[in-house]
């Protein structure tokens with residue numbers, strides 16, 4: 001399984017792209033601005049989109065992706081997997097003919113270029129040999145993470161979350177975890193604000209990493225724009241025994 005980091009930043013600015021991870025060449029996790037760097041051919045190979053939550057930095061490119069691929073998707077629609085409440089928020093607040101056309105009934109209601117599939121944490125789905133599990137997290141809006149496994153190799157992505165037990169319990173319930181992408185958006189000095197916004201800071205993430213029984217490589221995402229170095233260094237100082245990776249757009253992992 002190959003995972004390509006298209007975007008992993010907490011904001012925009014030169015060299016920064018917001019959240020999007022490509023699994024092999026056909027599954028996209030979140031649809032932030034990193035998707036805009038793919039070639040048209042690479043975009044057209046995406047068959048499934050897993051959405052963690054509805055914040056704009058995670059779905060900013062979805063309206064533009066559907067518009068760009070419109071003619072190609074008419075023969076084989078894109079499938080969006082998400083919590084049911086997230087699906088309704090996306091449909092009602094973006095694809096409402098005012099912000100953007102309703103691609104869920106284009107070109108015709110009976111054969112749209114995109115359709116939703118509602119997922120639940122307790123029910124995995126299987127996409128061409130890859131098992132996908134939705135994982136509970138704790139953010140300021142309904143949100144989830146995902147675990148993806150193929151042939152015994154697995155990685156997980158937290159999406160946006162602050163301290164919680166559910167995410168770590170769900171990871172521990174499986175036998176393996178080779179690679180973990182987890183957010184650490186806020187500096188420790190803004191811990192209270194970060195918790196209010198539903199994000200980790202180094203102190204909280206270091207504490208929660210002790211809950212994990214696996215020893216994966218850990219890639220850090222969503223670092224606040226302009227404070228990437230200091231937040232990552234603070235986290236590293238708190239977890240000296242862990243192999244931490246500061247993710248960059250374009251990073252490719254094979255597990």
Ligand SMILES: [Zn+2]
Pocket residue numbers: 053055139160
């Ligand atoms: Zn968020």
Ligand SMILES: [Zn+2]
Pocket residue numbers: 019055057058160222
């Ligand atoms: Zn975010």
